[in-house]
Amino acid sequence: MMTDMEKKDINNRNTDNAIYFNFSYAALKLLGKNLYSNAANAISELVANGLDAKAKNVYVYIDMSDKEHSIIEIIDDGMGMDYEDLARKYVWIGRNKRNDADLLEDDKKNVMGRKGIGKLAALYLSNNYFILTKKDSANKVNQWQINLSKYDDSDFPKLDRINKQIVIENNDIWGKMQHGTAIVLNNVDLRRNGAKRIEALKRVFADFYLIDELASSIYVSVKTDKKQKTNFEKVEKFVAFENLFAMYDNTNSEQYKKMRKSIAFSWASKYPHIANKERETIIFNKKDFNYKGKKKFKTENGEMIEKEYELVGWIGVHATIDSKNAIDEKFIRNDIYKPNRLRVYVRNKLAVADFFEMHPSTQAMSNYVEGDITFNILDDDDLPDIATSSRQDFLDDERVELLISILDPIINSLFKVRNEIGQKIRNENIEYENYIKEQEENKRKKEEEARQKAEEQARKAEREKNEAEEKQRKAEEEKKLANSRAEKLSVNLGSEKKRNHFLVNSLDDDQINFAKRLHMIRINTSTIAKIVKNNVNKLNRGKFKEKDAWELLKKISYLSARMQAVLEYSAMAKFNTKEEFIEDNLFDFIEEYCENVLAQDEDIEIQILREDRKDFIIRFIPQDIAVILDNVVSNSIKYNATILKIILNNDEDFCTIDFIDNGDGLNPNIEDTSELFEFGKGYTYTGTGVGLYHIKNIVEEELKGTVDIKSEQTKGFTLHVRFKKI
Template sequence: MSEKSQGSLHFEISSALKSVIGQDLITNDFIAIFELVKNSFDANAKNVDLVFEESNETINKIFIIDDGKGMSYEELVNKWLFVAYSAKKDGTEDNSSSRVYAGNKGVGRFSCDRVGGRLKLQAKSVSDDLIHILNIDWGKFEENAKTKFENIDVKYATSSDFDLPKGISSHNSGVVLEISDLREPSSWDRKKLQRLKGNLAKLINPFGSSNSKIKLNMICQREKKADEFLEKEYESNPELELPELINGLVTNNIFDVLKDKTTSLSVVLDKNGHFVTTLIDRGELIYKIQESAQLYPLLADSEFSCQIFSLNQSAKSLFKRRTGIHSVSFGSLFLFRNGFRVMPIGEEGDDYWAIDRRHGQGYARTLGTRDLMGRIDIAGPESKFKEKSSRDGGLVETEASEQLLDYAVTKCVRRLEQYVVGVTWKDAIDKTHDTAQRLSLDENRSNIINLISKLSGSKKIELLDYSRNLVDVLNEKSSYFEESVERLSTLANRSSDKELMENVHQARKRFAELKKEEEEARRIASEELAARLKAEKKAKFEVELRKEAEKNASIQSQKRQQAENVAKEQETLKQEAVKKAESLNVAYEDEKKRNLFLLSNESRDSEQLESFLHQIVIYTSSAKQKITSTLLSLNNKNDIDREKLSTSLSEMLESVEKIMTTSRFATSANFKLDSTRITDDISLYIKQYLETISTAYNSRIQIKVNVNTKPFISDFTPIELGMVLDNLVSNAKKSRASLVTFDVSTEANNVLEISVLDNGKGLDSSIIEPSRVFEKGVTTTRGSGLGLFHSKKQIEKMGGEIFLPNDQPQTGFKIIIRLRK
């Protein structure tokens, strides 16, 4: 069958199209106003006023006033009134095909219909003398769906002046939108205005960027009195949350709030086609790397940039205090295209990046949207990054959007996660800090060294820079030294860092010497032990011989029969005794769990004594070697500076303190010291050590211990913790205190807090910086100035912290210790 041409037909457009691309497409008032602000942005406006007028306390008009380039009569007719036409899209808006715009679908103008039933548009270009005015009644389009769209009248007029709300200044050019006959006038209460301002802050400028192209000002006379009251209240009490004001510029200093207070990862795509990633933790550079963008070709010209913050407990508290809202309510990882938000990506409850989906599969190993805040910026045409027409549906799936999603998750979110989970989350105390002070602890530095060493080993990554403060040789006495020094050696070779290579070389030499000293100390201790055991065995043997010689042979014969009878009885008794011993042993082990220290010395286990004596000899030998080495340097007139001599004496003092503490354990401890560490209840240890050991060795001061916590089982060094407790009691005595109180409580599941308060003379007024009391040599008593210095060193070795709280008592001195499992 052949077709026969009968001419052409054409579509006719119903007036109902207005609702399809207006109220039905724009889903809420906030999105509608945002679309209108976008138009002001695209018109090169520098200032936009968003004015809410009221009658009888109810908002009845909304004005959007900008100082952009405005529109001429021809532009009104050929562009604004041309439905779905976008001069931005075809490149004729500014005679430029290279500029990118916030909107380019040609339907944003119908956002007015979502907010109100009537629109008065006033427009003036710089070259115009008159103002062009359109008056639109959207209801006319709803009267009869059979009426053609183009047959609905739009009233046109001109004027010599802008018709503006009271108090608003006129501009030389721009557009004024006056929306009246509001759809939901009663809904515009203070709460909704606050929500609108908060959303606009996120939509336009969520990180207080200094290069913001537009200033948006909200004005509502009805809310001015309430704003003034809240401002005065906040001025009189700055501890209150920042008030949510209606009137004023829509700004947000989120970036300033979070900068230097938490961990952040930034990525920029440079002109050479490299993604440059920088990780900073509370002001401390961790690393800076670069990698090629070849695997993501569709992002190569997208001007990609990213800034993500990890929100620990401290950062969340700071955010709430400074902004007045919870971080989770603000949102997580936003996406910006051409300078404006792509909704609803990053909103509370949105999981566009599948962060929470993954978090649900590995809670302890991953970050969730509650733990993140940030923005990703891209630029590009609709063909690559196209927003869904509903305006709150995110991006249409394209190959470019898929590459964007993959890079954002794998190279941005997971890189930040790798550091946070692998370093800061491992330190339960660190989450409460907004400074990088705990990063210098050996364990945290070791984890950072491990991370950077792995990055440097990748062939696809170039390591540009890293923290010289943290990525350096650990103290040779650290338990993490051997592990970290190998990684440092590898890193130094890969990065050709000669200084680091030399540091590693010297550290290995010092470590070898230290190992030799330790082995010598243990050899001497073992020889001492072997000689003592040999002497004891010989003495025991001689005693037995002497007793045997003194036996009367005649008595042996007479008592042989008696012995046989006794043997039978003893066998019976032995069987009963074995059963009883087993029962007693169970009870004894149970009692040992409750008593780490015995109150009497009657049942001293010889093996226990041996273990403590062995440790004492090791410490003594170590002190002896240090003294010998120092004396040799002095006798040989080798150069030995004051600092080196001070360090040697400090180490000797530490060894002597260990000997004293160990000797106290030897007569009271209810455990063997086969190694320097035990696993037990720290809270119980602290209570019993202070009440059993410290009290016995400290007169003239009362020691009170309050424990308000469940058992806190952890791996710790009893000798070193005992030294810390002794130092604190000693300091209290030196400050003439009659009472020192230890309050032990659990701050969180993994953090034990010990508050130490004495009633002595307190902190000396000569110490301007209280935190300096932990420095070597700083003292206000008759002491050496090493007690608190050693205490800080021991506590940090345990992964804890010791500090002076701000709320020092009027009389006395207070110190806080926090330990983690």
Template sequence: MPEKLKFKISSALKNVIGRDLITDDFVAIFELVKNSFDAFASKVIIQFDFQEESGSKIYIIDDGKGMNYNDIIEKWLFVAFSAKKEGTEDKISRTYAGNKGVGRFSCDRLGRTLKIQSKTKNDKTIHCLDINWEDFEKNSKEEFIEVDVTYTESKAFSLPVGLPVNESGVVLEIGNLRHADSWNRDKLIGLKRSLEKLLDPMSGIETQKDIEIKCGREKNNDVSEVMKAVKKDREPITVNGFIKNTIFQVLENKTTVMKAKITDEHKLQVELIDRGVFIYKTEEDISDIFPNLIDSGFYTEISYLNRSAKQTFALRMGVPSVQYGSIFLIMNGFRVFPIGEDGNDYWGLNRRKQQQYNSYVGSREILGFVKIQGGNDRFRESSSRNQGLIQTQAAVELTECFIKCIRKFEAYVADITWKDKLDKEEIDFNRMGLDSNRIKIIQLIEKLSKSKNITVLDYNHDLISILDEKSKEFEPSLKNLKNIADNINDEKLSKQIDLAEKALIKAKKAEQEAKKAADQEKKAREKAEKIVKEIEKEKEVIEEAYEEEKKRSLFLTGSNMRDKELLECFIHQIILYASNSKESLKNILQSPTRFNNVTGENLRNLLENLLETIEKIISTSRFATTANFRLNSSMITEDFNSFMYEYLEKIAVAYNTRIKIHTNLDKNEFKLHFNPIEMGMVFENFISNSKKARASNITFTSILKSGILTITIEDDGSGLDKNITGKDRIFEKGFTRTKGSGLGLYFCKTRIESLGGELKISGDQPRHGLSFTIRISK
């Protein structure tokens, strides 16, 4: 007959399910804090007492529901049993942060002794347990259940002075610390930072959890730290105080943020916000591809940290972002360790980045979190508590869904913001509003609207709109916008596109008329020259022509430019500019309705365009008589440093006698596609403004570094008017402090931005005068 046998349990089991699994002091404290909040605590206090006479201790006090005598016997002392896991812990259905049944052995990781004081609201006495963990280590042949644990009762909680006495809850007094000397200030601050990351950063007021660290030894050091922080205008990093996870709220308006969630309708809803500016919102059905994530409460926030955002983070947190961590996993309100830690690649981001460095984001560039809810049927945390999740099917789908969100994030960050090298140091959204970047955003929205699986719920109508008709991206953008309007049935946008297309047709017609007029002028000159050649056969005409040629040579002596064909190119350009304005005026004068509408803002725009045309004609004429390069079209691709030197040393000097122009330009080549006439006008505006400010000298300096050309323009004039509030207002259209048009600096800024560059008032200003900085990337 078969005999029934039973396991015997060695006292060494304590180590197997205790210290051998929980190998980190911080993780041990995490487990104890999570148990407190699982017990409905609203506040947890962690107090460190470092006293030689009584020994070092750690107190963990909560105001939760507490344990009665029966709970201690049937639950706490029942090794590896978890009432949470069995579903018998509470009468209501809920999820728990911890449910392995081994969290109680976290205390063994921290200290050799443990005293538990516990009370429920219905109890009149305090239930106390005294445990010496070393009793379990004396003889491994002794059975676990044979090791005594002392139980007593008390009428009141025994607490250090200053700690609150709660109506109910648990007090853990961990004594005879195993690594007492290791708990220095750096480790305590490290614990505080880790506890910040433990909490759900998006918890509401109803679910907010208060954790406070107290350590008398560090109070004076905290006071000194606060004083230092005030002097350096940064956040103090103290040991004592409440734990708050606010870094994501601090960064939200300073970074590119993607927020994604799975809705009750089983759809993945994605919202993208760039430095406080809403970009788009989409959704797609995921019920077939991620069935195990339905009703999981999936939510993620991903923030891209450019240089400016990293500086903000370091100032706020006192540690570089890469040392803080990357993408954390929050399950049932608490973080799953060590996912997101520096060096941890749970999500596989760094492996992806190694494949395509410039197309994928890595863990060092982003910060964020993933939130989920659920029990052990889907998401199971490793018993060792430092290995993340066990790879169930739900865990696999979780990673795949997160990577899907990352790809959407990269479509904006890698394909748009990274392409603008100057944007890396910007804390605001301004550069993304440039037409050169707006066209990329428009193309992204167009791509999303074309997808069969994705529905565009909303987008930024200020960004996804008609570009400036002077922009080179204007015409191609209309096709992109038309596709967006058709795909999402946006009638308002369709009407705007129709008007823009009509305006484009008129503009093209006017341009064709202008070219036609210029060509006719050219043919007339060629015909006249043919006649002159025939007449030149006669002696008298030849002599007369010779005298005329001498005069013409004198006129061009200073420029070393006697090539008639080159001169014709400049004349052709002048006629083209003039003909454009002529056609615009003809269109207005020929229609009484249009003429009557030329009032107010319309009249101002017309006059501004005419003024710009006149300045172009003047600038072109200067090139025609002085410039030493070919002007075959309005746009050229040349070395910009050489162009600056040619213009400033040969043209600007000739036409500006009341100011000395100095150049200190980089010798290295910087090829750029630009309009030389407009760039000449930009330089002339700076020189003109300096003369108005009574400057005697103006210096143009350029430095080429890492593919970025930085140009500094500095004068020794009267400087910026101190009465101006908001220095950047000087770039606004119509803003002036002189008798000027208020268009000069506005024109300069728009033309520099059309090259993908930026124009700003320099951070470092001269003692006398004013300095501007232009930055252009290849």
């Protein structure tokens, strides 16, 4: 502590135009920069100074249109200060305002500050600021400036009187006040304060004080653009009371009345009858808990003194802390502002921003708790200043231990009811899911019984059909036998005529169908013969070029693939194989071809996946579709695939076919996948590079679709075919 002689020595330096601080520049700088963690807290401390000066209104103006050189004005209509007040009070760091002789006892109880360091909040924000103050009349203004940039560490800074009138941004408000103080800070660096932090500023101010208990009003205006008009908004408490499920409240303001009577936990269930069910909210009776009494406490000199204590406030537990599910639009939770905190106040000023940070709870529901409580015994004038304690000393203080003993039963009761309603809803979900499973099982049993009955009926019908066919077969054999006997009797018929008649009648149905299936092969071989003949003629005339050779290979390769396809499916075809085009369901053809032809290959498993069973009727050449499928399967096997999925999808505008295998994937040397569709571009030792060329040619030229390769995957291969519906 500074001695009376040292105080007198500093006071002797004062002049009419200069008032010296009782701390060196180094001490002021250290205190000013280390007391506060952010600009909002520092501004809140300066507002508290105005409230301690009995201001009815405090205005906070922030112009951050130039963030690095922001302007802050804090204007109050409090008592104001004259020269004596500045010299005896303002510049004395560490002065306890509650010991002022001119303060009434009731006023002392409401003074927020105790250590006399709140004014240093200005130094956290700026090294150069102005104090405008008036005590007697609106026109008698004392103007002072402190500029710390011109001092050495060992110097004692001072307030310098400014005689030239200082015009502030909000002179219209300041000019009308008969008394009060204006703190004007220039060149405040607010670059670390983004849009969210500024948006949350009013909420931070509202939490810094017990707004509902103050006899004063606080107004805030923030400008982020010079063109903005100054608009002061009253600071009000933002509490999402309608989002609370349960509450303890012993305030005179009856905050519990702001809650909803019931809440639907819509996010807790996917079943409407559970999600929309209203759950009655819970209000705890304050008589159920001990919240006040008398206790002996130890003073700084070790004496025991009996003091009354009382916890006043409200504590609630939220139904949800997820902003998207919040029932009350006031519930806003982001990186800057967190509403779900248990705030502890002393003399209407925030003492602990979140009690759970000082006294952590193992309960998961601690994140759901919010409340405003006052426990003034924490800052009693007769007891040690708890604000100067370390975290551990704070927790070990007997007053904090007393506070914990009062809070724990209340908070645990809130945890209990919130956990119970959560478990109740979970049980309802489980019960309903079990009911659904039971209904599905009953349905499955009925369907199984119906299936078995249908199968039995089908077997019976099959037996009857087989019996009828056997009966018909015997009748036909008897008829043939009779015809044979009749032929033997026709000995007078000519031998040539008899031979022709014999050949025609000897062709059974299988032979006739086989002749039809050879039709397509004859067409393709005839086409190959014509192509060869034309190119031989070109060669003889000396006009056969490399381009002609490539075209010849393309056509012969394509026709060869078509003939191979005919040989694959013709024996099983039910359609007229003599016709090149058919108009039918393309997806059904693909599925049947895979199941009856390609499935015979044991090197790969083919899986057909259809999004639905809608028909995709299109005019197509079966040989072409077979060529596509054969080439895809061949390529997948070459790349060591064991599974090939063929996904058939039919939506409103397009039909798509995706071929996806689990093989080695594309060669990493391939930079442009479009090259794979060029004739003769092979990337395997056994490949000729014609398969994908034929696929692209058939899809784009014959079927008017598109085909591409999905190249982003590192394993496996995907070919995507797409048709636009006509």
